[in-house]
Structure formats: C-alpha cells, structure tokens
Amino acid sequence: MSNLAKNYNRKNISFKKGKGSYLYSHNGKKYLDFVQGIAVNSLGHAHSKLVKTINQQSKKLWHVSNAFTIPEGEKLAKKIAKKTFADYVIFQNSGTEATEAAIKVARRYFYSIGKPQKNRIICIKNSFHGRTLAAIHASGSKKMTEGFGPKIQGFDHFQFGDHKKLKKLITNKTAAIMVETIMGEGGIKVIPDWCLKGLRKLCNEKKILLILDEVQCGIGRTGDFFAFDKSKVKPDIVPIAKGIGGGFPIGAVLMNKKTASGMIPGTHGSTFGGNPLAMSIGNTVIDIVSKKSFLNEVKLNSNYFHKELNKLKEKFPKIIKEVRGRGLLIGLQLYKDQTIFIKNLMDNKLLTIKAGENTIRILPPLNVKKNEIKQAIKIINKVCLSYQ
Ligand SMILES: *Cc1c(COP(=O)(O)O)cnc(C)c1O
Numbered sequence: 001m002s003n004l005a006k007n008y009n010r011k012n013i014s015f016k017k018g019k020g021s022y023l024y025s026h027n028g029k030k031y032l033d034f035v036q037g038i039a040v041n042s043l044g045h046a047h048s049k050l051v052k053t054i055n056q057q058s059k060k061l062w063h064v065s066n067a068f069t070i071p072e073g074e075k076l077a078k079k080i081a082k083k084t085f086a087d088y089v090i091f092q093n094s095g096t097e098a099t100e101a102a103i104k105v106a107r108r109y110f111y112s113i114g115k116p117q118k119n120r121i122i123c124i125k126n127s128f129h130g131r132t133l134a135a136i137h138a139s140g141s142k143k144m145t146e147g148f149g150p151k152i153q154g155f156d157h158f159q160f161g162d163h164k165k166l167k168k169l170i171t172n173k174t175a176a177i178m179v180e181t182i183m184g185e186g187g188i189k190v191i192p193d194w195c196l197k198g199l200r201k202l203c204n205e206k207k208i209l210l211i212l213d214e215v216q217c218g219i220g221r222t223g224d225f226f227a228f229d230k231s232k233v234k235p236d237i238v239p240i241a242k243g244i245g246g247g248f249p250i251g252a253v254l255m256n257k258k259t260a261s262g263m264i265p266g267t268h269g270s271t272f273g274g275n276p277l278a279m280s281i282g283n284t285v286i287d288i289v290s291k292k293s294f295l296n297e298v299k300l301n302s303n304y305f306h307k308e309l310n311k312l313k314e315k316f317p318k319i320i321k322e323v324r325g326r327g328l329l330i331g332l333q334l335y336k337d338q339t340i341f342i343k344n345l346m347d348n349k350l351l352t353i354k355a356g357e358n359t360i361r362i363l364p365p366l367n368v369k370k371n372e373i374k375q376a377i378k379i380i381n382k383v384c385l386s387y388q
Contacts, residue, residue, distance in 0.1 A: 011346075018045025021365055021372045023351065031346075032375055034364045035353045039184070039216050039329065042243040042289055044365035049284055050246050057280040064276065066269060072279035079286050083225060085234045086254035090263070091274030095215035096130020098239030098251035099178075103134055104268060105237055105259055106176040106209050107154075112262035118175045118208070122166065125157040126356070128185035129178070129213055129239075138178065160189060167202070176209035176237070177202070181227040184216035187357035188324040188331025193231035200233045209236040209259060215251070219243030220289035220366050222327030223299035243366075246285040250278050289366060298366050301373060302327045305364075308377045316384040321358075330362040331355060332380075336387060344386065350379040 015023045015031075021044055023033040036044065043050060057072075064070060077089040090105075092098050103121055110118035121138060129135040133152050136144040140157035156174075158165040160183070177199060183189040191199075196212075203210040212235040217227035221243055224230055236259045241251035251273070255263075272278075288294060306323060309332065313320040324331035334341055338354045345352055345360075355361045364372065 013346075020044040020046075021368055030349065032350045032372060032379070034362050034376060035351045036363050036365050037247060038242065038353060038361075039221055039363045040242045040245070041247045042219060042221070042285060042366045043246050044367055045247075047246065047367075049288065050248075050281060053280050053284040054248070054277070057277050060276075062275065062277045063272070065271070066274060070274060070276055070279060072276045072283060073274040076279050076282045076286065079283065079290075080252075080254060083286075083290055084238075084254060085256060086238065087257040088255045088260035088263075090253050090255075090268060090270075091279070092241070092251035092253065092270055093249045093272050093278075094130070094251045095239065095241035096132045096135045096251075097270070097273070098215060098241050098253050099129040099135050099138065099213055100132055101253035101268060102178065102211050102213070102237045102239045103138065103176075105253060105255055105263060106178075106211060108262035108267055109209065109259045110175050110262075112264075117173055120154050120156055120171070120173045121175060121211075122156045122158065122169050122177045124160050124179050124183070124186075126186055127160075127180055127183055127213075129180075130215075160186075163198070170202075170206050170208065174206065174208050176211050178211035178213060180213040180215075180217065182217040182222070182326060182329055183356075184329070184361070185355055187333065187355045187359040188329060188361060189357075190227075190324070190326055193233075196228055196231040196233045200235075203236075211235065211237040211239070214238050215241045217326075217329050219285075220295055220298055220327075221329045221363075223295055223302055224327070225290055225295065227326065227329075243289070244282055244285060245278065246281060248278055248281045250282050294366070298327055301368060301370060302330070304370065305330065305362075305373050305377075308373070309380070312377070312381060312384060315381075316387075319384050319387055324359060328362075328364050328366060328368065331359040332362065333357060333359045341383065344383040345379060348379045348382055350376055 014026050017024050023031045107119045123138045125140045129138045137152040138155050156169045218240045238254040244250050309323045322333040338358045352360045
C-alpha cells in the first residue's frame with residue numbers, strides 16, 4: 001500500500017535515470033520523454049551544465065534568508081530585466097506562487113495609488129493558474145474549486161474568445177485582466193497576436209493592468225523567450241516558473257516599474273524563494289535558453305515537428321482533429337480517446353501527457369534533436385495505423 005495520498009492518478013511506472021530526451025524505467029525500458037515534467041526540464045534530463053552548476057553551488061551555499069542580499073538572485077533578476085519588459089522580479093518556488101504574487105502585485109498597485117476598490121481580476125473560464133486557493137478561483141473551473149469553499153472573491157470570467165463578455169465585465173472595480181498567453185492545461189489554445197494587441201489596448205483605455213501567465217509557455221518554449229514576444233505587446237505583470245529552473249523548483253513574478261511600486265518592504269515574501277542554489281541554476285538555464293541561436297534552433301525544430309504532425313493529420317483525418325500550439329508547446333487534438341492514445345504511445349516508448357479538449361500535449365526538451373522528433377513522428381504514425 002502506498003502512503004502517498006490519492007490526489008494523483010499515477011501511472012504504474014517509475015524511472016531510475018534520465019539523459020537528455022530519454023528516461024530509463026526501473027523495469028529496464030527506454031522512453032522518449034516528450035513530457036519533461038510538463039515543460040519543466042527545458043534542457044532535458046541531467047544537462048551537463050546544470051549538473052556542474054548544482055555540484056559547484058551545493059558545495060558553497062544552498063540557502064540563506066531573504067533578510068540578506070543574495071548576489072545570485074541579483075544577477076538573475078538583472079538578466080531578466082535586461083532581456084524583457086520587466087524592471088523588477090520577486091522569486092518564488094512554483095507557478096502557483098508566481099500567479100498568486102501576480103494577483104497580489106496588481107491589487108497592491110491600485111491600493112498604493114489610493115484606489116483599493118480596484119481589486120477584481122478578469123480571467124478566462126477554465127483556464128489554469130495553479131492550485132492554491134486564489135489560483136483555483138482565478139481559473140473559474142468547477143472541477144478544481146469543488147469542495148474547497150468558501151469561494152475566494154475577486155475573479156470574473158469570460159469564455160475564451162468572448163470579447164463582448166470581456167468588455168462587459170470591466171468595471172471601476174477591475175484591477176487587471178489575467179490570461180495564459182497560450183492555454184496549456186486547457187488544451188494548448190493560443191491567444192492570437194492580434195488579440196493580445198487588443199487586450200493591451202483595452203487595458204490601456206480602461207487603465208487596468210495586463211497579466212500574462214507565462215508559467216508554461218514562457219522561457220523559450222515557443223521559440224521566443226516569451227510567447228507574447230512576437231506580438232510586441234508589453235504586459236505589466238508576468239508570472240513564470242516551469243522552464244526557468246530546468247527541473248529545479250523556481251517561480252517568479254516579473255513586473256514593470258509602475259506596478260512594482262506597491263511592493264514595499266513587508267508586502268510579500270518567501271522563505272525558500274530565490275535561494276542561492278535555485279538562483280545559480282536559474283542563471284545557467286537563462287544563459288542557455290535566451291541565446292538567439294538556441295531560440296532559432298527551437299524554431300527550426302518545432303517548424304519541422306508541426307509540419308510532420310500536420311502531414312499525419314492529413315493522413316489520419318479520422319484520428320487527428322487539429323495540431324495546436326506554437327514552438328515546442330504542441331497539442332494534438334484527437335477524435336479518438338486521448339487516454340487510450342497516450343497509453344498506446346507509451347507502449348511504443350513515447351511519453352506524452354493529456355490536456356483539455358481531448359488534446360494530448362507534446363513537450364520535448366527545448367534542445368531536442370531532429371532525429372528524436374523523427375522518432376516521435378514514427379511512433380505517432382505507428383499508433384495511428386493501429387487504429388485502422
Ligand atoms: C503549471 C502552471 C501553473 C502552476 O504551476 P505550479 O508550479 O504547478 O504551481 C500556473 N499557470 C500555468 C499557466 C501553468 O501551466
């Protein structure tokens with residue numbers, strides 16, 4: 001009997017080691033891992049530079065309190081500020097802490113300018129912002145909030161794409177609109193660039209803040225550092241997490257100068273967030289994934305992947321409904337049952353994971369090799385053939 005609580009529906013498989021795109025199970029099998037901890041291991045398993053960083057830093061210093069200056073965190077924040085819209089960063093340990101912090105920053109900003117009544121956040125119905133109490137209510141998902149009452153107030157919801165409803169929801173109590181640039185859990189639904197521009201314009205007109213949740217789609221996943229980069233939109237607040245630690249738990253909320261102004265000493269904190277060990281790893285990850293040549297490679301490989309998947313869609317029009325996503329955040333929306341399809345892929349040594357709307361998520365490491373993509377295509381083709 002397992003003493004782990006039953007809150008996960010775990011597969012009966014465990015792994016003893018990983019290298020790059022591959023995982024090796026305890027029962028001696030080798031899998032192509034296109035889950036990578038759900039877009040977390042941006043550089044694959046056991047990347048040599050990350051192994052070196054963690055070894056070196058672990059001999060020097062793991063943890064000190066945020067009561068002291070932490071040079072590794074200063075350095076990472078500076079790099080983020082240099083590369084992005086952000087002027088300030090608060091480090092956390094996970095995605096949900098990052099989105100919680102984003103909500104706090106938005107509310108605190110309006111409080112600090114004498115408008116505390118502006119505290120409501122508008123979100124997309126059935127989006128995903130994490131599992132803490134505020135984040136589940138931000139998601140507006142019945143499944144995630146059921147049984148966790150009382151309801152956390154302060155969130156309004158519109159359906160993905162319902163611009164009319166969105167505009168109607170904005171009142172003098174609204175502080176911000178918070179959306180995932182690409183909805184991950186919800187089924188890899190991309191908010192188009194023209195729509196992001198429209199959101200920015202709307203927020204400017206209404207003098208409210210734009211929060212883009214890049215926890216899953218950010219940090220090079222789309223071939224741009226942020227998924228919103230291509231749109232040229234500048235958000236006010238951006239929570240990040242998954243990819244930035246390359247497998248080590250790191251989250252952060254990024255802010256422009258204006259919105260950060262409310263976060264005076266004592267307004268937010270974290271015991272673990274931003275400790276030297278985490279920060280040294282974050283520095284190594286960002287140095288690699290923010291390089292132009294690295295991001296170009298992500299674009300090239302993902303273009304190839306999308307092209308080949310679309311060929312499979314043409315070949316199997318009764319199995320694959322749509323190829324979704326951008327870069328290496330890929331969704332295959334199916335006509336067939338996703339759970340069985342994922343199991344079939346796994347039986348053929350390819351690991352993928354499900355998302356909403358009967359979509360399977362394909363999340364290779366960002367440094368995936370072309371022949372590994374070819375191998376995945378071969379397996380998906382084989383599984384599709386088995387349905388005929
Ligand atoms: C995964 C995810 C989160 C939550 O991250 P955790 O680290 O699991 O708390 C928040 N927002 C988005 C968009 C995510 O994909």
